[in-house]
Amino acid sequence: MTGSPRGGRPPPGPGGYLDRSWDCPILHVDMDAFFASVALRDRPDLRDVPAAVGGGHRGVVLSANYAARAYGVRGGMSGARAQRLCPQLVSVPGDHAAFSTVSSALRDIFRRVTPLVEMASLDEAFLDVRGATRRLGSPRAIAELVRATVHDEQGITCSAGVAPTVSVAKIASRRAKPDGVLVVPPEEVVGFLHALDVEELYGVGTATATRLRRAGLRTVRQLAHAPLEELRAAVGPGAAHQLQVLAWGRDRSELHERRGPQEPDRSMGAQRTFARDLTEREDVLRELLALAAKVTRRLRAGGVAGRTVVLTVRYADFTTLTRSRALAEPTDVTQEVYAAATALLDALRREERGRPGRRGALRLVGVRVEGLLPSARVHRQRVLGEREHGWSDADRAMDRATSRFGAGVVRPAALLPGADGRAGRRSGDAPA
């Protein structure tokens, strides 16, 4: 499709193009069944056997290999359903450290091609290859080079989409799967998009797709030609504009380099679905403490502190609520986050009390800390010797012990087995 005469050239100006490789500057590279591929790399015996990472009681499949996909097993599906579809499905545990290691190696491979890399997640990235064509050839040739390098060095396959914009490249790589390349040159963008159903657009999920369908818009072509007023009525003004931008392939082609160390994550959180719904406050509090400890450990490891604590609660009927509270100052202290989460939980219980059809048993609780700042920028205004310093010191002592002896050797007394006579049971399955 794209001819690729070599030769560097400034970005296309009003004078038009001679070198077509400028037209498709964006490469989207996406690993095929990433978590399953990495987990199964060293298991040739499972190569052609249906296998999945994750699943289990109340769990979902994180990723399935293509043998399992042939049975209809998909990532995001409940473990129970996957087993029903494919009774011989083999479940393997995920290895988060391995996923991170491979992800870093992938980033290095991409950076060898171009410095303009936007990592979209652990296993996918956008590459601006405008400046690499003189050295490496056409965007298609670069895509094949990246795929071959990933395969040689990491032993997994990936697919690539090549297009003038980020969203079109993303859709193209999805349609190139598995182990393929799809190039969509500018003159084919509109035709390519307009043949799709609306849910294939990047950013259109089930909720938006349902609204569009209700408005009689099933294809991207219909969406592109829908009167703006009609679209606004269906999805709201902001989304309406954005959808038509996407439907005509006019989204961005500039990449945002991922946040570096100088710009921390915006939030960190942890949540947990229980093997059995919880009804006792003490049980819930113990989970909250464990979650607060987990989140603040990550905050401290990342050198950040946050000012807003968010509690998430999911009832047995799947109703999910969040309540949040801004603290006076950012914190990374377990006991402060735990105290805020507890206060939010108790306030919620008071809200619930006396309300008809109260929901009672909890299926899940979560703790998230938002508004993160580098800890160095947090000047604690406390008077020296105030109690929180004690808690903070305790946290840091725990961090040191944990890094020396491994997770779980030191934990708050309330989390010790048998601390309240309930034998500290850990509900739920092992983390994937």
Added chain:
DNA sequence: TCTGGGGTCCTAGGACCC
């Protein structure tokens, strides 16, 4: 089809301040 866990971004109303 009985639905995980980690995130990001957007919207919208109300409080509060200037």
Added chain:
DNA sequence: TCTGGGGTCCTAGGACCC
């Protein structure tokens, strides 16, 4: 005293992605 508008923060919820 009344009124208007803008900006920012807080809170809750929703949608989406991998």
